[in-house]
Amino acid sequence: MNTMPQPHEFIDIGADVAGIREALARRRLVVIGGLALLLAALFTAAMVMGDYPVTLPEILTSLLSPFTGTTQKGIDFIVLGVRLPRALVAVAAGVAFGLSGVLFQDVLRNPLASPDIIGITIGSATAAVAAIIVLHWGGGWLASAALVGGLATAGLIYLLAWQQGVSPYRVVLVGIGIGAVMTAMMSYIFTRARLVEVQEAVTWLTGSLNGSQMKDAVQLGAEVIVLGLLLIPLSRAAGALELGDDTARALGSRVERARFLLLGVGVTLCALATAVTGPIAFVSLMAGPIARLLLGPSGGAIVPAALTGAAVTLCADLIAQHLFFSVQLPVGVVTGGIGALFLIAMLITANRTGRTS
Amino acid sequence: MTLLAFNPETARTPTHLSADKLHLGYRDRKIVHDLSVNIPPHRFTVIVGANACGKSTLLRGLARLLAPTEGTVLLDGKSIHQMPTGDVAQRMGLLPQTPVAPQSILVADLVGRGRYPHQGWFRRWTRDDDRIVGEALTLTGVGDLGGRALDELSGGQRQRVWIAMALAQETGLLLLDEPTTFLDIAHQVEVLDLLTDLTRHQGRTIVAVLHDLNLACRYADNLIAMKDGRIVAEGAPREIVTPDLVERVFGLTARIVTDPVSDTPMVVPLGRHHVAIAAE
Amino acid sequence: MAPVLTHSNRSRHLAAGLALLLALMVLMALASLAVGARAIPLGEVINALFDPGTTGTNATILRDLRIPRTLLALLVGAAIGLSGAIMQGVTRNPLADPGLLGINAGAALFVVLGISIVGLTTLTAYVWLGFAGAAIATVLVYAVASLGREGATPIKLALAGAAITAAFGSITTGVLMTDATTLDAFRFWQVGSLAGRGTDILVSVTPFLAAGIVLALVTGRLLDAMALGDDIARGLGQRVLLSRCVAALAWIVLAGGATAAAGPIAFVGLTVPHAARAITGPSYRWILPYSAVMAPILLLGADILGRVLAPPGELQVGIVTAALGAPLFILLVRRRRLAEL
Numbered sequence: 001m002n003t004m005p006q007p008h009e010f011i012d013i014g015a016d017v018a019g020i021r022e023a024l025a026r027r028r029l030v031v032i033g034g035l036a037l038l039l040a041a042l043f044t045a046a047m048v049m050g051d052y053p054v055t056l057p058e059i060l061t062s063l064l065s066p067f068t069g070t071t072q073k074g075i076d077f078i079v080l081g082v083r084l085p086r087a088l089v090a091v092a093a094g095v096a097f098g099l100s101g102v103l104f105q106d107v108l109r110n111p112l113a114s115p116d117i118i119g120i121t122i123g124s125a126t127a128a129v130a131a132i133i134v135l136h137w138g139g140g141w142l143a144s145a146a147l148v149g150g151l152a153t154a155g156l157i158y159l160l161a162w163q164q165g166v167s168p169y170r171v172v173l174v175g176i177g178i179g180a181v182m183t184a185m186m187s188y189i190f191t192r193a194r195l196v197e198v199q200e201a202v203t204w205l206t207g208s209l210n211g212s213q214m215k216d217a218v219q220l221g222a223e224v225i226v227l228g229l230l231l232i233p234l235s236r237a238a239g240a241l242e243l244g245d246d247t248a249r250a251l252g253s254r255v256e257r258a259r260f261l262l263l264g265v266g267v268t269l270c271a272l273a274t275a276v277t278g279p280i281a282f283v284s285l286m287a288g289p290i291a292r293l294l295l296g297p298s299g300g301a302i303v304p305a306a307l308t309g310a311a312v313t314l315c316a317d318l319i320a321q322h323l324f325f326s327v328q329l330p331v332g333v334v335t336g337g338i339g340a341l342f343l344i345a346m347l348i349t350a351n352r353t354g355r356t357s
Numbered sequence: 358m359t360l361l362a363f364n365p366e367t368a369r370t371p372t373h374l375s376a377d378k379l380h381l382g383y384r385d386r387k388i389v390h391d392l393s394v395n396i397p398p399h400r401f402t403v404i405v406g407a408n409a410c411g412k413s414t415l416l417r418g419l420a421r422l423l424a425p426t427e428g429t430v431l432l433d434g435k436s437i438h439q440m441p442t443g444d445v446a447q448r449m450g451l452l453p454q455t456p457v458a459p460q461s462i463l464v465a466d467l468v469g470r471g472r473y474p475h476q477g478w479f480r481r482w483t484r485d486d487d488r489i490v491g492e493a494l495t496l497t498g499v500g501d502l503g504g505r506a507l508d509e510l511s512g513g514q515r516q517r518v519w520i521a522m523a524l525a526q527e528t529g530l531l532l533l534d535e536p537t538t539f540l541d542i543a544h545q546v547e548v549l550d551l552l553t554d555l556t557r558h559q560g561r562t563i564v565a566v567l568h569d570l571n572l573a574c575r576y577a578d579n580l581i582a583m584k585d586g587r588i589v590a591e592g593a594p595r596e597i598v599t600p601d602l603v604e605r606v607f608g609l610t611a612r613i614v615t616d617p618v619s620d621t622p623m624v625v626p627l628g629r630h631h632v633a634i635a636a637e
Numbered sequence: 638m639a640p641v642l643t644h645s646n647r648s649r650h651l652a653a654g655l656a657l658l659l660a661l662m663v664l665m666a667l668a669s670l671a672v673g674a675r676a677i678p679l680g681e682v683i684n685a686l687f688d689p690g691t692t693g694t695n696a697t698i699l700r701d702l703r704i705p706r707t708l709l710a711l712l713v714g715a716a717i718g719l720s721g722a723i724m725q726g727v728t729r730n731p732l733a734d735p736g737l738l739g740i741n742a743g744a745a746l747f748v749v750l751g752i753s754i755v756g757l758t759t760l761t762a763y764v765w766l767g768f769a770g771a772a773i774a775t776v777l778v779y780a781v782a783s784l785g786r787e788g789a790t791p792i793k794l795a796l797a798g799a800a801i802t803a804a805f806g807s808i809t810t811g812v813l814m815t816d817a818t819t820l821d822a823f824r825f826w827q828v829g830s831l832a833g834r835g836t837d838i839l840v841s842v843t844p845f846l847a848a849g850i851v852l853a854l855v856t857g858r859l860l861d862a863m864a865l866g867d868d869i870a871r872g873l874g875q876r877v878l879l880s881r882c883v884a885a886l887a888w889i890v891l892a893g894g895a896t897a898a899a900g901p902i903a904f905v906g907l908t909v910p911h912a913a914r915a916i917t918g919p920s921y922r923w924i925l926p927y928s929a930v931m932a933p934i935l936l937l938g939a940d941i942l943g944r945v946l947a948p949p950g951e952l953q954v955g956i957v958t959a960a961l962g963a964p965l966f967i968l969l970v971r972r973r974r975l976a977e978l
Contacts, residue, residue: 161970177966180907181960188953199814199817202810202820281806332810336810337804340804341804344781
């Protein structure tokens with residue numbers, strides 16, 4: 001080109017750009033819509049399936065009974081007292097785990113990063129194990145211990161990794177170090193405790209939705225919604241962070257602050273969910289990559305990852321409850337298996353750099 | 358000449374970038390020492406120097422990516438570190454040396470990120486945004502690559518996409534760290550011509566680190582030669598480029614002739630072979 | 638002008654450093670022989686070492702317990718250090734550690750299945766079960782990572798490792814939750830310990846570990862080329878697929894053998910190579926031998942501490958290495974700019 005392009009040559013390109021952008025946005029909507037539908041289907045299945053089958057009209061009547069006053073003795077208990085809270089907790093916890101995973105992966109720019117691996121879940125777990133075995137706590141106190149454990153561990157990791165700012169690489173390494181210490185502490189407690197206590201702790205550690213209460217569901221749901229709303233303004237900053245610290249700063253993003261806030265939200269979500277259900281393995285690791293696989297080049301994996309987390313958790317719980325006739329598995333066992341299958345599926349479709357799509 | 362949509366306010370306002378007694382370094386190494394410089398507005402300034410002389414560090418310091426250990430960087434008289442980073446981003450754009458690309462992002466998407474400083478929390482994409490992105494893509498010659506994934510492109514194409522992103526940021530001041538690496542000679546000239554257009558016809562201020570001394574001599578309105586973290590010479594190429602300067606800054610024996618096309622200094626290196634005329 | 642650290646200069650410095658570390662390792666080994674619930678004076682230790690015919694309680698303790706244990710610590714330590722370094726080199730990921738790439742999960746699963754289904758609870762049984770499980774897990778990881786295009790690239794290896802760990806972990810947890818006796822036996826194995834490992838264990842594991850160590854030290858050149866990326870490695874004349882297979886073989890034998898002998902001691906394999914790299918720089922030709930020597934030092938130190946910190950019992954070595962190693966590691970992360978892999 002010897003002269004600058006004339007104005008009329010620009011107009012077409014602008015339209016092309018808009019077209020591309022719209023195509024990406026469309027794909028994202030399709031993915032989100034699809035996941036939402038899947039979630040709805042799973043939710044319905046969770047309400048209908050069980051030792052005592054319930055039909056859809058019966059479910060609806062139950063759900064509306066606080067307003068209509070119509071009660072159906074056994075059915076109300078099953079629907080409102082058992083299945084609904086369980087499904088709601090599964091969704092809330094799944095969203096929380098999925099979000100925390102994708103936030104960690106985005107901020108730390110490593111597909112293997114997740115609260116599980118960085119040591120935060122282990123912090124919750126160790127605190128919980130200590131609470132169960134040493135202090136003999138249960139219920140609400142146990143949940144608080146897990147929450148405090150997770151948050152304290154995260155704070156410790158952040159402080160230790162801080163040196164004129166926090167580099168993703170340092171956070172990962174320090175996290176692994178702290179995680180190892182916590183695991184050692186937990187192993188030590190296991191070797192010194194009575195078998196019965198160890199069993200109790202192992203049960204909690206596997207992550208389970210048994211005995212979910214409505215109040216837990218409402219509480220966790222509200223917490224997740226509030227933190228989720230916080231993510232809306234932060235998602236912009238997450239997009240900038242994707243481009244590396246230098247470019248992000250050049251674009252006007254406050255990199256350290258964004259990292260701190262995004263990780264903070266991720267940690268809090270994970271700790272809150274772990275406190276209610278115990279650590280459900282691999283949901284936070286899986287959700288992000290699965291969402292990215294579905295999205296392809298259209299970015300904005302945060303909402304899809306939340307929905308994926310919920311879908312995986314709900315699906316795993318259904319399988320866990322109904323796979324074997326006599327035994328109900330805890331959901332954590334199944335998510336591990338599903339996690340493996342999904343990771344393998346990802347690997348089959350991965351391109352030459354090992355990245356999916 | 359061009360009707361490239363460009364915010365006239367930012368074009369007319371002199372975006373005056375300067376540094377005062379700047380010291381830059383990393384934890385245990387000092388790189389830039391006591392450096393004061395004025396970047397003339399509406400001009401194309403080029404920084405040259407041997408490897409590891411501090412030119413990239415200086416650029417990063419000017420771009421506020423690196424906090425100075427001493428001294429200040431001033432934008433229009435105000436310390437750049439006191440200004441909200443969003444404000445700075447609307448006035449100063451940067452192309453870093455090794456930009457990081459996220460997973461298989463589409464070209465149009467990446468260039469679109471350049472609009473980030475102009476979009477608040479809830480501002481939607483406007484047709485203007487699309488048009489500016491389109492213009493940036495066309496100007497850098499990657500207009501038909503909008504729908505491709507970044508990691509499918511060649512090194513040269515990728516470089517031009519990153520430049521397009523910096524252009525899409527629509528700033529009066531543009532800092533580029535080695536924008537011509539990976540580009541073949543035709544594209545190098547194209548990019549440098551583009552940058553010249555931006556200064557001459559849009560009144561933007563450009564600061565670029567270039568490794569090719571002759572292209573730097575041809576295109577620079579203002580040349581800054583650095584060595585060991587200090588400025589050795591500064592000014593119009595025809596005034597400062599002498600064999601002595603080339604020797605001091607690059608350790609290269611050379612003869613300076615006049616470029617027959619552009620009438621600017623041209624550095625002709627004297628190596629051990631292919632010296633037809635005996636050196637003086 | 639400052640004196641230039643030439644290649645040969647640096648090599649000499651590093652060789653000297655290695656010699657020093659070797660000396661330290663020997664000292665630690667001697668300490669390990671002398672220290673314990675029953676302290677044995679060094680004089681007797683040296684005596685017993687040079688004169689196999691010595692009798693007496695101390696000599697018996699030395700022969701039957703301490704010497705095998707110390708030797709095992711040396712071998713297992715070297716094995717863990719080397720396998721960690723190899724894994725990090727092949728996967729080019731700082732998170733790579735035997736635990737994450739399926740070895741521990743595989744060993745654990747087989748041990749658990751062995752206890753639960755067949756009722757095997759002897760240490761020797763654990764060794765063979767662990768080895769088998771680790772080998773199968775690694776083969777699976779490689780197989781899974783090789784699916785799809787481009788074969789087993791670093792990221793795919795890491796992801797495959799995570800996948801297999803997840804899958805095996807689920808089954809293991811499932812069994813543990815339903816079978817209390819298995820849980821009771823397993824919780825002691827899974828903490829990583831050198832206690833009670835006598836000559837029989839040493840004899841069964843030594844051939845593998847020794848062979849693995851030799852093989853590993855040879856892979857240094859391969860890893861250096863691989864670190865530059867597959868394309869450059871091929872350009873340097875290296876058969877990338879073959880190299881990866883050799884490295885994988887080395888790490889199966891080493892990490893599998895180590896976990897089989899002592900249970901999972903995951904932390905050492907991750908941190909020692911980082912520490913070695915901080916001293917030697919990025920060349921695997923040095924990182925490997927340094928890891929092979931530094932890891933046993935750490936392991937022996939932890940084992941010795943474990944013996945004296947909680948008398949009359951012992952603190953298992955897996956716990957002490959984490960408690961010791963983690964703070965040291967974090968200090969290292971803060972102080973030095975650990976080179977990105």
